Amino acid sequence: MIRRLxxxxxxxxxxxxxxEASPRVHLMGTxxxxxxxxxxxxxxxxxxxxxxxxxxxxxxxxAGWSTxxxxxxxxxxxxxxxxxxxxxxxxxxxxxxVDVCYPVENRSLYDQILASGGAILSEYPPGxxxxxxxxxxxNRIIAAMAAAVVVVEAAERGGALITARLAAEIGxxxxxVPGDVDRVASVGCNRLIKDGAHPVLGAEDLVSELELVxxxxxxxxxxxxxxxxxxxxxxxxxxxxxxxxxxxLVEVGRLELEGVVGRVGDMIVPR
Amino acid sequence: xxxxxxxxxxxxxxxxxxxxxxxxxxxQEVFRLSGLGDTAVREAKDRVRAxxxxxxxxxxxxxxxxxxxxxDLPKAGTDFDLPIAIGVLAASGEIPGPRPAVSVGELxxxxxxxxxxxxxxxxxxxxxxxxxxxxxSDVAPRAAVVPGSVVYGVASLAExxxxxxxxxxxxxxxxxxxxxTTVPDLADVEGQPLARRALEVAAAGGHHLLLYGPPxxxxxxxxxxxxxxxxxxxxxxxxxxxxxxxxxxxRRDPEPVRPFRSxxxxxxxxxxxxxxxxxxxxxxxxxxxxxxLFLDELAEFxxxxxxxxxQPLEDGYVxxxxxxxxxRFPSRFHLVAATNPCPCGYDGDHRRPCxxxxxxxxxxxxxVSGPLLDRMDLVVKxxxxxxLSLGELVGESSTTVAARVMEAVRFGAESDGGRIGGEARRVxxxxxxxxxxxxxxxxxxxxLARTIANLARVERIGExxxxxAMALRGVW
Numbered sequence: 162m163i164r165r166l167x168x169x170x171x172x173x174x175x176x177x178x179x180x181e182a183s184p185r186v187h188l189m190g191t192x193x194x195x196x197x198x199x200x201x202x203x204x205x206x207x208x209x210x211x212x213x214x215x216x217x218x219x220x221x222x223x224a225g226w227s228t229x230x231x232x233x234x235x236x237x238x239x240x241x242x243x244x245x246x247x248x249x250x251x252x253x254x255x256x257x258x259v260d261v262c263y264p265v266e267n268r269s270l271y272d273q274i275l276a277s278g279g280a281i282l283s284e285y286p287p288g289x290x291x292x293x294x295x296x297x298x299x300n301r302i303i304a305a306m307a308a309a310v311v312v313v314e315a316a317e318r319g320g321a322l323i324t325a326r327l328a329a330e331i332g333x334x335x336x337x338v339p340g341d342v343d344r345v346a347s348v349g350c351n352r353l354i355k356d357g358a359h360p361v362l363g364a365e366d367l368v369s370e371l372e373l374v375x376x377x378x379x380x381x382x383x384x385x386x387x388x389x390x391x392x393x394x395x396x397x398x399x400x401x402x403x404x405x406x407x408x409x410l411v412e413v414g415r416l417e418l419e420g421v422v423g424r425v426g427d428m429i430v431p432r
Numbered sequence: 433x434x435x436x437x438x439x440x441x442x443x444x445x446x447x448x449x450x451x452x453x454x455x456x457x458x459x460q461e462v463f464r465l466s467g468l469g470d471t472a473v474r475e476a477k478d479r480v481r482a483x484x485x486x487x488x489x490x491x492x493x494x495x496x497x498x499x500x501x502x503x504d505l506p507k508a509g510t511d512f513d514l515p516i517a518i519g520v521l522a523a524s525g526e527i528p529g530p531r532p533a534v535s536v537g538e539l540x541x542x543x544x545x546x547x548x549x550x551x552x553x554x555x556x557x558x559x560x561x562x563x564x565x566x567x568x569s570d571v572a573p574r575a576a577v578v579p580g581s582v583v584y585g586v587a588s589l590a591e592x593x594x595x596x597x598x599x600x601x602x603x604x605x606x607x608x609x610x611x612x613t614t615v616p617d618l619a620d621v622e623g624q625p626l627a628r629r630a631l632e633v634a635a636a637g638g639h640h641l642l643l644y645g646p647p648x649x650x651x652x653x654x655x656x657x658x659x660x661x662x663x664x665x666x667x668x669x670x671x672x673x674x675x676x677x678x679x680x681x682x683r684r685d686p687e688p689v690r691p692f693r694s695x696x697x698x699x700x701x702x703x704x705x706x707x708x709x710x711x712x713x714x715x716x717x718x719x720x721x722x723x724x725l726f727l728d729e730l731a732e733f734x735x736x737x738x739x740x741x742x743q744p745l746e747d748g749y750v751x752x753x754x755x756x757x758x759x760r761f762p763s764r765f766h767l768v769a770a771t772n773p774c775p776c777g778y779d780g781d782h783r784r785p786c787x788x789x790x791x792x793x794x795x796x797x798x799x800v801s802g803p804l805l806d807r808m809d810l811v812v813k814x815x816x817x818x819x820l821s822l823g824e825l826v827g828e829s830s831t832t833v834a835a836r837v838m839e840a841v842r843f844g845a846e847s848d849g850g851r852i853g854g855e856a857r858r859v860x861x862x863x864x865x866x867x868x869x870x871x872x873x874x875x876x877x878x879x880l881a882r883t884i885a886n887l888a889r890v891e892r893i894g895e896x897x898x899x900x901a902m903a904l905r906g907v908w
Contacts, residue, residue, distance in 0.1 A: 406626060410899070
């Protein structure tokens with residue numbers, strides 16, 4: 162189901178009010194109830210960057226915040242994956258209509274975001290094709306929705322730098338991973354640091370820094386397994402927890418017997 | 433001149449002896465038949481007269497009186513033709529002192545013998561009474577499967593007469609029926625790891641199962657595969673099941689595959705639980721005895737019909753009262769029901785919006801929650817296949833799953849069962865205290881956990897078995 166949200170809707174992402182003429186957005190899925198952090202970076206990233214993106218996504222999710230990114234290949238996808246694996250809320254802001262999955266290779270990611278109770282958002286009406294010129298425009302939505310922006314890897318020019326600049330303009334703190342001075346995928350990052358962005362030294366460091374911006378992280382769930390606020394079915398939980406179905410059933414049953422989670426239909430929800 | 437020939441009729445899926453008494457008197461020629469027979473039985477007179485004539489024997493031109501005893505038990509079908517004919521010939525001296533035997537079969541006017549529905553019943557009675565039985569030759573090898581029976585196949589009345597005059601033929605050898613039922617394989621089901629697990633647990637413990645989800649998700653496909661993973665019927669069970677089918681006028685050999693019945697939701701109450709005028713006929717609940725009763729589109733079944741399933745579910749038998757007789761049919765079946773989550777079928781689906789009004793959905797869900805829901809130990813959503821990344825259980829064949837189920841059933845039968853470990857007991861009591869489960873729910877949860885422990889071949893119910901039971905229990 163696609164909904165169109167304006168500033169008056171309760172689940173309109175509050176950060177967008179900081180933009181001039183707060184844009185209406187189209188939504189599939191559910192927006193986060195708490196704050197979110199954007200993790201962005203180049204599509205032409207290194208394996209090192211992918212690993213960091215994933216770790217950041219997971220760390221942010223475990224802290225109880227939503228992970229926002231753009232569903233692009235590379236860093237974006239890694240951050241989404243990390244977030245889902247930790248059972249967090251993932252929000253993807255598209256440069257096409259919400260019903261147009263681009264790039265196509267991220268289709269299963271797109272499905273998992275929806276299935277796990279995440280959000281797919283876009284400023285553009287359903288059916289809008291992914292035109293190149295829309296992506297910089299889309300980046301201002303990512304910047305505004307987030308309480309902070311993390312740039313994992315960025316070349317000298319590119320979307321991630323645009324996101325970082327737009328974020329700084331509306332007063333969002335920008336965190337950047339420093340890299341080798343001669344590595345193409347880190348030139349943009351290092352430049353941002355020189356211009357005054359905060360360097361981050363790993364996932365734990367990132368979360369500590371973010372706590373200063375957003376507030377304290379969520380306490381870990383009893384056994385470290387997170388269930389999204391919006392609920393999640395057992396098979397998806399197995400995927401995001403990285404467990405077999407049998408193990409997942411036992412874990413879910415334990416949480417149910419403790420009264421920590423309940424059911425709404427086939428969805429497991431925190432109580 | 434008098435003769436009594438043993439035959440058989442099916443009452444409540446059980447073989448009951450019928451004594452065909454024939455008296456040939458001295459008065460003028462007349463042929464009388466008594467003993468609560470239906471039209472087919474009464475018409476036996478014409479067939480018997482013609483068949484005897486065709487065999488080249490003079491039909492006695494005197495008073496012939498036939499009584500089917502017990503005379504107050506309603507009887508149906510054409511299987512009394514052969515014993516009546518034999519009785520007439522014995523009473524008129526054509527077969528002096530026939531040896532005792534159970535005989536059944538319909539006579540054609542040319543004297544040949546055709547199979548009715550009592551052949552298997554005759555074999556059962558043969559085993560019980562330790563006397564041979566005579567049945568139509570084309571079904572004889574199948575009937576001889578009944579342990580302890582001595583079966584002769586006869587193709588014609590002449591052959592039957594020969595057999596009773598001279599004891600010079602060997603009985604037929606049992607020919608185990610080639611299974612006519614092919615059960616589809618679980619390997620055809622893509623994905624659905626959760627539903628597969630639920631099906632396996634249901635099979636291992638005989639738990640009733642509710643599957644719900646959007647159309648095309650594979651609910652029916654899964655249900656149809658349940659007989660393929662259940663332990664096969666034992667010989668006696670197979671005979672019992674086949675007898676019930678015979679009583680309904682359905683042919684089923686005593687084969688090991690468990691029956692699978694899926695009555696349409698427009699089926700009448702009598703069709704479901706049994707009925708019929710005159711001789712009571714078993715319904716779907718009894719045809720599914722020791723097998724699977726599948727109710728597809730559960731919400732479409734009229735409430736009254738679902739209510740009538742209560743007694744068979746609770747007691748394992750169903751009582752059908754008809755004028756003149758009350759009959760009890762066994763009905764120990766494995767219930768599987770399937771339903772959409774709402775009238776349009778797409779409630780809770782994130783790809784396609786549900787178009788039902790909320791009040792309609794609520795009413796729909798209420799319908800399903802009626803009399804049967806509290807019998808369902810397992811409630812599982814069968815979504816559309818999109819979670820193929822869970823590779824662990826995908827594509828397992830029925831043979832593999834059936835082996836595990838068999839092991840679990842055997843384990844459960846050998847262990848003393850029921851014991852719940854200290855840790856599991858504490859967790860369950862805590863959950864009761866917190867009001868997370870009701871007392872009845874706790875009992876059923878423990879039963880489900882017992883089955884899961886059996887599948888793991890563990891004597892004592894552990895906390896992890898209880899936890900899995902809780903997760904699989906599901907809610908509607």
